[in-house]
Amino acid sequence: MATIQNIKGMRDHLPQAMLLRQHIVATLQQVCERYGFDPLQSPVVEYAEVLEGKLGDDEKLIYRFEDHGGRQLALRYDQTVPLARVVAQYAGQLVLPWRRYAYGPSYRGERPARGRYREFYQFDADIVGSSSPLADAEIVALLCEALSALGFPDFVTMLNHRQLIGGIARTSGLDEAAAGGVYRAIDKFDKLGAAGVQEELLRSGVAPRAAEQILALVQIEGDAPAVLEELAARLANDERAVAAVANLRAISEALVGLGIPAERYTVAPRLARGLAYYTGLVFEAITPHWPEGSLLGGGRYDELIGQFAKRSIPTVGLAFGIDRLHDVMEQLGLGPQATGTAVAFVTIFGPEQTQASMALARELRAAGINTLLCLEPTTALGKQFKEADRKGARFALVLGPDELARDTVVLKDLRTGVQEHVERSSVSAKVRSS
RNA sequence: GUGCCUGUAGCUCAAUGGCAGAGCACCUGACUGUGGAUCAGGAUGUUGCGGGUUCGAGCCCCGUCAGGCACCCCA
Numbered sequence: 001m002a003t004i005q006n007i008k009g010m011r012d013h014l015p016q017a018m019l020l021r022q023h024i025v026a027t028l029q030q031v032c033e034r035y036g037f038d039p040l041q042s043p044v045v046e047y048a049e050v051l052e053g054k055l056g057d058d059e060k061l062i063y064r065f066e067d068h069g070g071r072q073l074a075l076r077y078d079q080t081v082p083l084a085r086v087v088a089q090y091a092g093q094l095v096l097p098w099r100r101y102a103y104g105p106s107y108r109g110e111r112p113a114r115g116r117y118r119e120f121y122q123f124d125a126d127i128v129g130s131s132s133p134l135a136d137a138e139i140v141a142l143l144c145e146a147l148s149a150l151g152f153p154d155f156v157t158m159l160n161h162r163q164l165i166g167g168i169a170r171t172s173g174l175d176e177a178a179a180g181g182v183y184r185a186i187d188k189f190d191k192l193g194a195a196g197v198q199e200e201l202l203r204s205g206v207a208p209r210a211a212e213q214i215l216a217l218v219q220i221e222g223d224a225p226a227v228l229e230e231l232a233a234r235l236a237n238d239e240r241a242v243a244a245v246a247n248l249r250a251i252s253e254a255l256v257g258l259g260i261p262a263e264r265y266t267v268a269p270r271l272a273r274g275l276a277y278y279t280g281l282v283f284e285a286i287t288p289h290w291p292e293g294s295l296l297g298g299g300r301y302d303e304l305i306g307q308f309a310k311r312s313i314p315t316v317g318l319a320f321g322i323d324r325l326h327d328v329m330e331q332l333g334l335g336p337q338a339t340g341t342a343v344a345f346v347t348i349f350g351p352e353q354t355q356a357s358m359a360l361a362r363e364l365r366a367a368g369i370n371t372l373l374c375l376e377p378t379t380a381l382g383k384q385f386k387e388a389d390r391k392g393a394r395f396a397l398v399l400g401p402d403e404l405a406r407d408t409v410v411l412k413d414l415r416t417g418v419q420e421h422v423e424r425s426s427v428s429a430k431v432r433s434s
Numbered sequence: 435g436u437g438c439c440u441g442u443a444g445c446u447c448a449a450u451g452g453c454a455g456a457g458c459a460c461c462u463g464a465c466u467g468u469g470g471a472u473c474a475g476g477a478u479g480u481u482g483c484g485g486g487u488u489c490g491a492g493c494c495c496c497g498u499c500a501g502g503c504a505c506c507c508c509a
Contacts, residue, residue: 005482005499005500006500008499008500008501009500057506057507058507058508060435061435061507061508078509106509108507108508108509109435110435110506110507110508111435111436111505111506112500112501112502113501113502113503113504114501114502114503115508115509116507116508116509117509120508120509121509122509184506184507273508274506274507274508275507275508284508284509293507293508293509294508294509295509296509297508297509319509320509321508321509322509323509324509325509347467347468349467350467380467380468381467381468382465382467382468382469383469384468384469385468385469385470386468386469386470387469388468388469389469389470390469390470396468396469398467398468400467401467402467410467410468412468412469414469414470417468417469417470419468
């Protein structure tokens with residue numbers, strides 16, 4: 001091994017980072033289960049053909065390889081396509097609608113940057129087998145509660161609909177083929193501004209009048225009902241767009257019913273999403289503290305599972321970007337600030353007191369207290385305290401000759417610096433109640 | 435995958451082509467049965483890696499690896 005380093009775009013997560021990441025995952029899991037979702041885990045490796053033909057142009061980013069048996073394999077690109085495979089494969093055993101969550105790494109051969117990695121962790125939640133707008137609303141409500149639970153103060157979920165974007169293109173006199181360029185252009189609105197998008201539209205061959213109309217539609221703003229009303233009026237002669245508006249209206253009304261505050265979501269006609277399998281609702285959550293992109297994204301994909309199963313199974317879901325959530329939360333100082341898992345550090349006064357200290361550590365652990373035991377009985381007490389401090393332990397405990405004689409323990413609170421003699425028999429209760 | 439920028443001690447960064455440095459962190463001690471604070475001392479580098487130009491390269495050139503930014507796209 002000539003070079004000691006990790007693969008480009010793939011990271012090691014040291015303990016301090018892992019504590020925050022585990023907090024994020026545990027919180028998401030808790031919220032999902034509160035919504036009645038059940039866990040699923042599938043392999044990181046799939047047959048290449050399972051992933052092919054589902055992602056559009058992004059397919060070139062798939063990690064492919066051949067195994068020792070000559071099988072053409074691929075690392076999963078997301079957890080949505082594997083979900084579709086699982087649903088098709090176990091159709092008889094699953095009770096639809098099926099709500100499931102899944103957590104794990106996915107792989108994309110992209111150029112790494114801040115918030116973009118080649119190995120990245122996603123936490124997915126999907127509702128399989130329902131086309132009801134209540135299903136869409138449940139997913140959006142879940143994500144709002146999850147981001148709130150993580151402590152994000154000011155996120156907004158942007159909602160849009162595939163057929164709304166399509167309707168905007170059609171109403172502007174463009175066919176499906178030209179629509180791709182339109183999606184890409186309007187998606188850059190927040191980055192380029194109106195003038196920039198117009199320039200982009202003209203460059204991709206859109207007529208000036210159509211470009212202006214697209215810009216006007218895309219810039220409609222306000223609360224969800226107002227935006228939808230305006231869109232309904234302007235897209236009245238496009239049947240599919242009208243249906244899309246009605247769908248979004250049903251979803252946003254359901255969000256009201258589910259208790260999601262109005263400032264947490266908005267209908268944003270400018271939101272486009274690249275993944276080819278989306279068919280209806282699409283959404284992203286953004287926060288001003290993360291200008292690089294979205295913290296999570298998702299939507300409805302009613303035809304994807306049908307590519308594996310014999311019939312189409314309507315599904316809506318989302319993926320949280322754990323790495324991005326982690327990066328923003330670290331930047332904002334959200335989440336636990338602990339440097340380690342230990343609460344108590346049991347010192348060893350000297351070789352003669354080793355047995356007594358081990359017994360004390362055992363007792364604390366039995367009481368459910370995360371406890372570090374000193375490993376070098378001959379180490380100066382000062383160094384042991386220093387180790388306790390640097391490991392982030394809240395308490396240091398000392399069992400010296402005096403304490404053993406009086407059947408007490410010295411319990412020092414490293415945060416306040418206050419220490420006291422505690423009855424040997426009440427130590428763990430004392431630590432636990434602090 | 436394309437273009438641009440960057441890479442020096444554990445971290446943040448200095449060093450006109452001329453002896454590789456500072457702050458923080460780290461280690462030892464002052465210190466008593468006790469961490470953080472203060473003081474005194476100490477250690478630290480194949481300048482990402484490999485070539486080239488030069489009397490001489492951290493600095494210039496080529497390649498490579500990694501990171502960042504833009505494109506593309508997304509979590």
